[in-house]
Amino acid sequence: MTTISAGPGAGAEPAGVRHVKRPTPLRESVYEALTEMIIDGTLERGRHLVEVELAGLLGVSRQPVREALQRLNNEGWVDLRPGFGAMVHVPAEDEVDQLLAARAALESESARLAARHATKDDVARLRELCKVGTAYQESGDIDGTVRTNGELHSLITEMSGNRFLVDFAAQVDRRVRWYYTPVAPVRGAASWREHNRLVKAISEGDEDKAAQIMREHTEHTRKAYHDLQAGADAVETPEPEAAPRRRRRTN
Amino acid sequence: MTTISAGPGAGAEPAGVRHVKRPTPLRESVYEALTEMIIDGTLERGRHLVEVELAGLLGVSRQPVREALQRLNNEGWVDLRPGFGAMVHVPAEDEVDQLLAARAALESESARLAARHATKDDVARLRELCKVGTAYQESGDIDGTVRTNGELHSLITEMSGNRFLVDFAAQVDRRVRWYYTPVAPVRGAASWREHNRLVKAISEGDEDKAAQIMREHTEHTRKAYHDLQAGADAVETPEPEAAPRRRRRTN
DNA sequence: ACTTGGTAGACTGTCTACCAAGTGCCGTGC
């Protein structure tokens, strides 16, 4: 769950209500900063995170950092080892598989509900995202492609009107985005063709078709990851262990 | 998510590894204590939770309480209002619906995977749980029934071998258990008949059937809740809303 | 009667300091 909070932070506001600036709790900012640093690789996988270090780095005290780290731990971004500290999570072999399987279930259901509840406005926005995403993809802008992909999926889950699906899917998507950025270019064109078909099914209100396409879509993604993985293994070969900071006797 | 931690805490251990007593972090205990108190109604819905109060009550300092409260907030058990504090979450009208819809998706997929991976041993345990649950149900032990129901569902999700499904489903189930205990007796017998059919499908490795039964099972539960709700509303009077202090058109 | 202004109390959010216990590492001694 996590961030189920109704937060008016971004997106649709009921109407004339405009809640004024509510200063975000520090722990929230720290959390955001850390996930961002993990995703963009500033904090490499397996790296040992020390509370005071991060505190100093971000200019806050230990407390907010601790709270953020615990949340990160709960959501699987870092592993907290009592008495030692936090390590940036190192994804296990089968983890991506499981993640994508979970995503398949969540988003396929979301797509079904989205098809059921879609408004004209929603469909228009979906179409727009498809167009933008395809453009990014064709121009080779990987970052933009991945981001737009995320936005599209997230919009679909939101259209489901089910806050739990939204929340879980958001978590999963974020993780997928972390593990997955390198794969994006490979999937590229096919992925956006599938998005188009999906949007079409939703606009027609065809629940079963939407659900099915979304499931296949995720499945293709999974396959692409495996192919890439196999290729990478063949090339980069033997990397059974990358001891992070071992300075054992250096002489 | 939360508690996705690879933690060997409970469940399947690789083999002879048995981590000896790892003293649970205090915040964990506090978290457990609080959820328990919320579920059993000691902390009523809407109640304002004050950190120092809880700290005193549980004999710890503010910090572990804060950390527990934040986790509870992330998981939707309480709502944290900045600068004011935590309130025990008051479930919205449609929340149970959404919860059960999410559960349907998660557990249906779990059942499918469980059917795919089931071992003889797993099936035996499932059968045992069915027997126990039915016995509880027939003897009118509601608490036992609900608990066993939870154990059965949780075992099935674990059999899926997907840690994300396990984790999400666990969260959802816990929430369902909170909202739902009063409904259990109504569903009673039918529910356990369905469980039996489900276990049969799993034991036969029939994925589609298992998934379908689980989906219908959840759907029936949802329906039962609505029926009960409607009945309760009819009896307990119409309660349109007791607007406390509205005496002016909000421009 | 309704609004405004002011006051007071209660809590949270964050910081600092401190201590105990646990963990990993390294060198010593065998």
Place this chain on the structure above:
DNA sequence: GCACGGCACTTGGTAGACAGTCTACCAAGT
């Protein structure tokens, strides 16, 4: 080479302090 012991580091938890904010309430003004 390997076990043992000790050291430095880090978390987990406690205590106290302080500013900012939120709620409620009362009094005076319109």
